[in-house]
Amino acid sequence: MTVAAARELTDRTVCFVGIGLPSTAANLARLTHAPRTVLVYESGTIGSKPATLPLSIGDGQLAETADAVVPVPEIFNYWLQGGRIDVGFLGAAQIDPKGNLNSTVIGDYETPKVRLPGGGGAPEIAAMVREVIVIIRQAPRTFVERLDFRSSVPGGGSMVVITDLGVLRPDPESAELTLTRIHPGASVDEARENTGWKLRVSADLEETEPPSDEELRVLRELKQALEAAV
């Protein structure tokens, strides 16, 4: 899943990165096929080139390796709202067929079953960037017909959703997320079972290339370096 997400990031793009899987995938891309990708973190670091994976979006090495460090109001106003970010790389707890995201609550907002962290930077990132990449595990409780809370709504740009089972893109006509690629070892039936709505499958369904030795090696090293640093 991480490798498939990294591959979506093309070289020389400017990418606003969420922490966790998005950060892992974006750094994997930077260290393999997209060395000139510019990683922007919401703490205000532009062009960070961390040697190990950061645990938070503001670890010291993000600032030390950055091209520029700017205040938080500036990163959101001048750089994101100003239209200078190409790609937003996001995670979420739930996604619906239109690609709207929930990262706020499971259950009712006033009396939540699970209070999640909340939208953070995502509402404006999703709305402002030219392409939204979402990385999320596929399961009936994450791929839902109806969100418990609408935290982020993608703007007019393109969208791709990477899961542990495959890749989904909006159907050109209905805009409903449609399975366009399946990962090696996963099946279309498995993808259907793990989707909370009637999943549509592209007529031109492709299979994801297996991860290369190089991709796996870099990913392993990134993860080991994070563990060694904690």
Place this chain on the structure above:
Amino acid sequence: MGELLQLDEAVRDLVHDGDSVALEGFTHLIPFAAGHEIVRQGRRDLILIRMTPDLIYDQLIGMGCAGKLVFSWGGNPGVGSLHRFRDAVEHDWPVPLEIEEHSHAGMANRYAAGASGLPFAVLRGYAGTELMERSSDTIAPITCPFTGEELVAVPAIRPDVGIVHAQRADREGNVQLWGIIGVQKEIVLASRRSLVTVEEVVDELEPRPGAIVLPTWSVTAVAEAPHGAHPSYAHDYYDRDNGFYRGWDEVSREREVFREWMEGHVL
């Protein structure tokens, strides 16, 4: 003037029950020592304001200091939930916690408006989200008078007290900080009273690339608190204690374990 005080007297003078208090620091320079002093002094009914509540607000909330939280992301970065925050929202423990929820862009703009002396800020934000409805008291549509574009207005945040940590200050109370500067300047300038804790007080502030200075006359009080941002970090002084953040998940999960930890380490 940024009067040099001991941390306990600064908190006693500046922070009162029922105050709105913003302890800021965007992953960097989080004022943990000041937060712990607030816990020790047993403040109650605080309106806590912070973009990323983090562990310090988990501790304040779990110790019953807060009546309301204004925020945009309440998690343990890279680890998961803030269990004390969740317990307060989900089960009203130890006391009910009212919440006012925004996005980062909204909060950052609210601080900037506060620092600018404006009543509200304008942004292109919250489009299509349910935050628009849930926080409708503090998010309102507004039409640009020049272009007719539909935008969003959010009210300025003017806390009673703004508290941040910084690398150092001189004996006059001029403050210098660098690295990720987050919203440190905005919250000090937006607040009616401000407290800056510093790693060290020095005779002279040497210029540093990328550093900002808060002149002493823009700050109410300065208190020396070495290691006062731990387990977050102070750039060029010490690193983020990622192990502590991971360990907090276990410490904070159960009420009794959390209380014991606070009694052993903070009270």
